[in-house]
Amino acid sequence: MRSRPKLAPLPRLFAALVTLFAVLLLSAPGALALAPATSSPSPSTSSPEAYPNTINGVLRNNGQPVPGVTIRATGEGFSGETVTSASGAWTIGVPVQGTYQVELIESTLPQGVALAPGAQNPRTVTFANTSNAGAIFPLGEGIKVQGANFGEQLIERLVAGLSFGLLLALAAVGLSLIFGTTGLTNFAHGEMVTLGAVLMFFLAGLGLPAWLAAVLAVIGGGVSGYVQDAGLWRPLRRRGTGLVPMMIVSIGLALAARYTIQLFFGGGTQQLPGAQGPQITLGPVSIAQTTLLSLVISAVVIGLLGFLLLRTRLGKATRAVADNPALASASGIDVDRVIRIVWTVGGLLAALGGILWAYYRPGVSFNMGQQVLLLMFAGVTLGGLGTVFGALVGSVIVGILVEISTLWLEADLKFVGALLIMIIVLLFRPQGILGRKERVG
Incomplete structure (x- = not known):
């Protein structure tokens, strides 16, 4: 008789953490009153x-x-x-x-x-x-297509695009994992991104150090993913609910979560502590300290995630469930438990991506996740639906394209190119760069 692979147990502190973050959300007005002085202009x-x-x-x-x-x-x-x-x-x-x-x-x-x-x-x-x-007001003398000035701007946009692409990949990888293991296109993933930034803002407003507020906010994102699967998606799966009705449920959940966050957080844009960090000059490149830190954190986390997926039992079980859930179950893998862990990890990554996105924009708003949701879908579609490394490659390409396009396009139009790529990919190579044809249809 084949033994079941042993998966790392989920922390028993989740229930306590759910209560903690519920209390924090309910005490949001007090947190806002204690927000850092740099959170909004006067x-x-x-x-x-x-x-x-x-x-x-x-x-x-x-x-x-x-x-x-x-x-x-x-x-x-x-x-x-x-x-x-x-x-x-x-x-x-x-x-x-x-x-x-x-x-x-x-x-x-x-x-x-x-x-x-x-x-x-x-x-x-x-x-x-x-x-x-x-409202966006572009500043500067315009683009010089010749000379060192254009070359320096191109390098700066490449570095900024790589940073943006990696933080986009953090959120998109979770979206891709969920799609790969359950087949669900989760339109509420953008609100999981928003939750990470909002939780950090509230926790920093309570006087916690920025690093501790960020860690607790990421844990809160993992808790939200765990609770979503345990309370909503698993019961729907057990009842045999189809993927289209579940997708519609995710749209309703996204709207409910977005405007619940707005109820407590408000409609304005607030700043996280340290959002106005200094500029760092590295040769011909000038980059914000927060952007450079975001690039390093994203690269380290994605590298760690890749190691876990390729070298650990949990990672192999996750890939097996993504390839063929029925065969994985017959092989002794606890599919429900793998999916629960995937939702938790997806929530962790989305929350971290939301925090880094709030520093990159900069600013926290109730609909910030909605603003990058289509870019996440573009990255996942470009890389290949359901493939984790495809989501990484696609997101990096989208991030670089978005930033480089600002050399020629108005800042208001910089997301257009990424969405155009998604349309072209769906028309001519719907399986994406690293996807397989049998994943489509």
Whole structure:
């Protein structure tokens, strides 16, 4: 009789941690009151806390934040303005949803900094069934396609794209693992990304050191994945629910989670401690300290995950379940337990990706996971549905493409290329770069 592979037991502290993070969410208003002083800019005439709707953005020049610049919003019988914070972030609270003219007061820009040629100012912003809207003002002298300046910018965008691609891969790998082992396309994965950043913000607001708040937030993400599978997905699987109804359930769960987070967190954009880190110069490349740290952390975690998948019993069991759940079960593998661990690990990785994404943007908002969900799907589709290393390769390609495209495209359009790639891949190679044809259809 064949013995079952021994899998590492899940921590018994999960139940206690669920209670802990539930208490933290319920005490969110208190946490916000204790938030770090750098969490949001100080508006001059329009406080985001005074109104239920916000317009926000981040002002950067060649990757560096531009503080002290006045932004004004007018419309719907309202006028208000704010000043960008040390991290370049700004938020204006407005009384009603509608259409506003958002203007950057150019006279307040630092010497030597100007709007990019052709940049629209003021910009028209219209709310679309959400309580916050964004406005981007590109700065700089434009792109020089010849000379060392273009080469330096290209190298900087490559490094930034690699960092963005790796943090995107952290979240996309969890999405790919869940799809590979269960067949579920989980549209609520973006909210798992948001949860990590929001939990860290609340924990830092309670006075915890940033590193400890980050660790506890990542654990909280793992708890959320465990609870989701135990309380929702496993019962649905046991009842024989089809994949399409389960996908629809995931869409409903995403909406419920997103607006529950908004209820406690608010519609504004807040900053994590240390978001306005210094710039580091490495030869011709200037990179933010937080971006470099994000790159290193992502690379280490992904390397560790690859080792676990290739060299450990749990990893081999996970790959077996992803290839053929029925055969894996017949071989003595506890499929339900593997899936539960996959959901937990997926939650851990999504939470870590959310924290790094909040530093990269920079800022935490209730819908930040939704903003990168399609990019995660693009990375998973490009690399190959259900393949972990495909998700890694696809996400890195998407991240690099997104950042390099800003050399020629408006920042507002930088995600278009990645989504175009996803469409092309689905048309001509639906199995992706590392996928297999039998995975499709």
